[in-house]
Amino acid sequence: MTREKAILHAVEAFDNGDLLATLARRVAFATESEVPDQAPAQHAYLNDELVPRLAALGFSCEVHANPAGVDLPILVARRIEAPGLPTVLMYGHGDVVRGNAAKWEAGRDPWRLQVEGDRWYGRGTADNKGQHSINLEAMARVIAARGGALGFNTTWLIETGEEAGSPGLSAFCDAQRDLLAADVFIASDGPRLNAARPTLFMGSRGAVNFELKLRARERGYHSGNWGGLLANPAIRLMHAIGSLVDAKGRITVPGLRPPPIPTAVAEALADLEVGGGEDDPDINAWWGEPGLSAPEKVFGWNSLDVLTFGAGDPAKPVNAIPPEAVAWCQLRFVVGTDWRALQAHVTEHLRQGGFDDVEVRVGMQAGATRLSPDSPWVRWAAASLERTTGKRPALLPNLGGSLPNDIFADQLGLPTLWVPHSYPACAQHAPNEHLLGSVAREGLAIMAGLFWDLGDHGAAVREQAVPSSATA
Numbered sequence: 308m309t310r311e312k313a314i315l316h317a318v319e320a321f322d323n324g325d326l327l328a329t330l331a332r333r334v335a336f337a338t339e340s341e342v343p344d345q346a347p348a349q350h351a352y353l354n355d356e357l358v359p360r361l362a363a364l365g366f367s368c369e370v371h372a373n374p375a376g377v378d379l380p381i382l383v384a385r386r387i388e389a390p391g392l393p394t395v396l397m398y399g400h401g402d403v404v405r406g407n408a409a410k411w412e413a414g415r416d417p418w419r420l421q422v423e424g425d426r427w428y429g430r431g432t433a434d435n436k437g438q439h440s441i442n443l444e445a446m447a448r449v450i451a452a453r454g455g456a457l458g459f460n461t462t463w464l465i466e467t468g469e470e471a472g473s474p475g476l477s478a479f480c481d482a483q484r485d486l487l488a489a490d491v492f493i494a495s496d497g498p499r500l501n502a503a504r505p506t507l508f509m510g511s512r513g514a515v516n517f518e519l520k521l522r523a524r525e526r527g528y529h530s531g532n533w534g535g536l537l538a539n540p541a542i543r544l545m546h547a548i549g550s551l552v553d554a555k556g557r558i559t560v561p562g563l564r565p566p567p568i569p570t571a572v573a574e575a576l577a578d579l580e581v582g583g584g585e586d587d588p589d590i591n592a593w594w595g596e597p598g599l600s601a602p603e604k605v606f607g608w609n610s611l612d613v614l615t616f617g618a619g620d621p622a623k624p625v626n627a628i629p630p631e632a633v634a635w636c637q638l639r640f641v642v643g644t645d646w647r648a649l650q651a652h653v654t655e656h657l658r659q660g661g662f663d664d665v666e667v668r669v670g671m672q673a674g675a676t677r678l679s680p681d682s683p684w685v686r687w688a689a690a691s692l693e694r695t696t697g698k699r700p701a702l703l704p705n706l707g708g709s710l711p712n713d714i715f716a717d718q719l720g721l722p723t724l725w726v727p728h729s730y731p732a733c734a735q736h737a738p739n740e741h742l743l744g745s746v747a748r749e750g751l752a753i754m755a756g757l758f759w760d761l762g763d764h765g766a767a768v769r770e771q772a773v774p775s776s777a778t779a
Contacts, residue, residue: 308452310756310759312452313448313449313756313759314695314752314755314756316451316452316755317444317445317448317449317755318748318755320445320751321747321748321751322748325444326441326444326747326751327420329440329444330427330429330432330437330742331420333356333431333436333440334419334420334429334430334431334436335418335420336348336351336356336418337403338352338403338431339405339406339470340379340402340467340469340470340471341404341405341470343378346378349378349379349380349402349467352401353370353382353401353465354370357382358370360443360447361384361443364386364447364450365386365450365455366384366461367384367385367386368383368384370382371383371483373474373479374475374482375478376475379402379466379467379468379471379474380467381465381467381475381476381479382401382463382466383462383463383483383486383487384463384465385463385486386457386460386462388456388457388459389460392459392460392765392766393765393768393769394460394461394488394489394490395461395491395493395761395765396462396487396489396492396715396719396721397442397446397461397462397463397493397494398439398463398465398466398492398494398715399435399439399442399463399464399465399495399496400435400465400467400468400470400473400496401435401436401439401465402468402470403430403431403435403436403470406418406430410738411739415739416429417740418430420432425743425744426741426743426744427741427742427743427744427747428741429740429741430740431740432733432740432741432742433498433729433734433740433741434496434729434735434740435469435496437729438495438729438750439494441495441747441751444751445750445751445753445754445758446758448751449758449759449762452759453759457758457761457762458762458763459761459762462486462487464480464487472671476711477714477718481718487719488719489721490721490765490772491684491722491723491765491768491769491772492719492723492724493688493724493725494725494726495725495726495727496727496729497706497708497725497727497729498727498729498730498731499727499729499746500581500703500731501583501701501730502584502585502730502731502732502743504701505696505698505701505726505749505753506702506703506726506727507685507692507702507703507724507725508703508704508705508706508727509676509677509678509679509680509682509685509703509722509723509724509725510642510675510676510677510678510704510712510716510723511675511705511709511710512606512609512639512640512675512705512706512708513640513641513674514638514639514640514672514709515640515646515671515672515673516614516669516671517635517637517649517650517653517667517668517669518633518634518636518668518670519547519633519635519636519653519665519666519667520632520633520666520668521544521632521664521665521666522540522630523537523539523540523543523630523631524537526630527625527627527629527630528628529626529627529628530627530628531626533628534628539628539629540630540631541629541632543662543665544618544665546662547657547660547665548613548634548636550662551636551653551656551657552611555594555597556595556610556611557596558596560653562645562649562651562652562656563609563638563649563653564609564644565609565640565641565643565644566643566644568603568607568608571679571680571704572607573603573607574680575704576602576603576606576607576703577602578699578702579703580601581601581602581605584730584732586731586732587731595608595610596608606641606703606704606705606706606707607641607704608641609639609641609644611639612636612637612639614634614636615635616632616633616634617632618631618633635670639707639708639709640675641675642675642677644675646672649669650669673709673710675713676705676713676723677704678716678722678723679704680702680704682722682772683771684768685702685724689702691756691760694756694760695752695755695757696749696752696753706725726750726754728746728750729746730743730746
């Protein structure tokens with residue numbers, strides 16, 4: 308069978324309703340990783356839904372306990388055709404965020420797949436059940452098209468805790484290095500640049516959440532009797548934050564700013580446009596680092612945002628100067644940022660500005676990764692996507708958001724390729740989450756072409772990539 312016929316065979320999974328039926332079953336598993344009582348659904352999703360499908364395709368499967376001590380199991384499935392063939396590590400996550408059923412529009416249920424025009428509604432359709440289902444179905448169709456032989460070895464890693472911060476994933480991958488050894492990592496998560504344009508991204512921005520807290524005194528005091536005499540912690544904290552990022556969104560702490568954008572990255576970003584799609588917000592062109600384009604700001608630079616800010620009781624304001632104020636901030640950052648020293652950088656900057664009474668505490672954190680656009684693996688994948696679709700794919704050196712990609716790129720040392728099958732307005736993590744049928748259909752074609760090309764050219768690309776697979 309030819310490449311073209313294999314792609315048509317994969318697309319049949321959409322046209323004949325097979326993908327829809329598969330995804331409907333998978334959406335029905337309420338795999339909310341933030342809800343401990345849903346642990347049985349996580350096990351059932353892996354053992355009852357994915358393992359039988361993978362086993363039928365010749366994979367040996369094992370569901371592992373999470374080393375973090377939480378009941379969020381991890382599935383590893385391996386299909387070894389022959390030693391010495393290229394090996395791809397595939398990834399997905401079976402868990403979802405909370406369903407929030409009461410907030411969905413009338414007639415929609417997060418645990419029931421519902422098609423309305425081009426939109427497939429249901430929790431996990433976009434993040435991530437729909438995306439890894441597309442990849443698995445495309446792989447199955449290519450196996451059939453090639454008469455049972457892909458021409459490469461495959462390992463699937465499916466976790467069930469990504470929406471809870473991937474607890475235990477790093478420790479698991481560290482302990483199972485031999486089991487997960489591969490030449491390249493390929494997965495699908497996050498959105499395309501826009502619904503119409505196939506996208507390939509090679510890493511993700513990192514993220515660090517940090518708390519700023521100013522406790523001035525033990526209790527509040529009447530604002531009439533003491534106003535003008537007692538420092539207001541909310542006002543001081545507001546100005547402290549303003550010393551970190553200015554009124555136009557420019558980061559002013561030297562240690563939180565990234566190095567200059569590499570030439571290869573800048574060239575890739577020059578081909579992109581951000582926003583303008585259905586349901587996309589209007590971009591504030593004046594916000595962020597001056598002199599940068601919109602793609603450079605979100606894919607090539609750092610951003611600092613306030614996630615929450617609180618003082619007193621916003622629902623019931625009283626005439627009192629609050630005793631404390633608290634804010635949670637977040638730094639999204641690219642490769643080269645001194646993010647591990649964030650607490651020291653922020654603390655010293657605040658001290659120099661006269662805000663040494665503000666406490667800094669670091670919370671959730673994930674590293675940044677970026678594979679250079681001139682990597683042989685990137686050039687190969689981009690050519691495959693363009694050959695399949697006839698469209699020049701958008702190349703993002705890294706996603707604007709964050710994924711546990713540092714585990715695969717830095718810890719396992721793999722070149723990482725992400726081929727998303729969602730789009731920015733998919734309502735990911737929100738009520739009315741949906742997948743676009745048109746993108747899903749194209750995704751089947753893209754992945755079938757990619758798997759076919761990996762079987763044909765994977766060994767040659769591996770040879771070219773050996774000296775140049777490091778992150779940029």
